[in-house]
């Protein structure tokens with residue numbers, strides 16, 4: 001039977017580090033407030049905001065290069081790309097095709113996934129289905145975001161802007177028939193669209209177009225709908241109930257228990273959410289990996305960025321049972337349980 005294994009992994013973040021104190025110079029906030037509510041101490045922002053070279057697909061490209069090297073594969077070995085992001089280079093086309101070109105892959109398929117914080121879970125699940133059904137053998141799965149260009153750094157936006165950071169992570173998911181290697185054991189994906197507006201960017205969008213033609217209206221400039229809106233308390237409450245549900249579902253489907261887990265890597269939304277979930281399941285510290293303290297919430301990039309660091313630090317080893325779970329805008333949520 002064909003198995004899906006994570007053959008290679010890598011991550012990339014722009015060099016510029018922005019601390020909570022740096023943000024406090026732009027808006028009324030403090031290191032104490034941000035640390036207490038979110039656990040975040042710093043995040044990375046792309047250096048030069050006008051440098052179009054360092055756009056989202058480029059970040060994904062840098063992470064993908066590392067994942068390919070780690071897998072011992074070249075760009076021509078890749079059969080398909082799945083790229084998850086909410087901050088694409090262009091409104092269209094998506095980042096997948098840009099990555100195909102940057103890497104110099106053959107004219108392979110490139111799919112973009114728009115499921116925000118759950119984006120990487122959805123992307124990995126799609127890739128797993130293609131591998132298991134024998135359609136492709138090596139798929140590049142990428143999560144990348146540049147949030148720094150689209151945040152409201154005034155006091156009005158402070159409840160959202162202090163949370164997010166830029167970054168990218170990538171994995172090469174490969175088919176194998178070897179019995180001894182790992183596998184993706186269970187996936188699940190969920191959505192509840194009635195909460196779509198609780199965490200959203202509403203403009204530009206066809207629903208909220210207030211003029212027949214997109215930019216005819218002079219009010220388009222300076223419109224706050226261009227920035228993310230988040231009902232923070234609401235998101236928090238839903239996250240802490242959906243995380244345990246999706247985690248249990250994945251474990252039960254694979255016939256595993258929480259005790260069997262070697263590592264749980266939650267989407268890095270907020271350290272307080274991760275700690276709540278950890279406590280709920282009684283997981284010891286060494287079985288949960290968080291790096292939101294250094295990177296903030298990097299949305300679709302957060303899970304591969306955390307998994308990549310956990311592997312780099314020797315905290316996830318071949319053969320380990322690892323659970324990845326996410327919750328976010330949509331609302332969407334889901335999990336991938338795998339043996340590394």
Ligand code: COA
Pocket residue numbers: 028029030033034037038117158159160162163199230231232233234235236239269270273297327328329
């Ligand atoms: N610095 C200082 N004060 C801030 C602030 C900031 N960056 N942002 C908001 N505040 C203020 C508010 O204005 C409010 O002041 P008031 O009481 O005078 O009105 C007060 O802090 C509390 O605001 P509130 O929004 O209720 O804070 P909170 O305790 O809910 O924390 C979040 C806000 C965003 C940290 C929290 O709701 C959260 O983490 N939610 C989940 C977000 C998430 O995970 N998003 C990612 C999606 S996956």
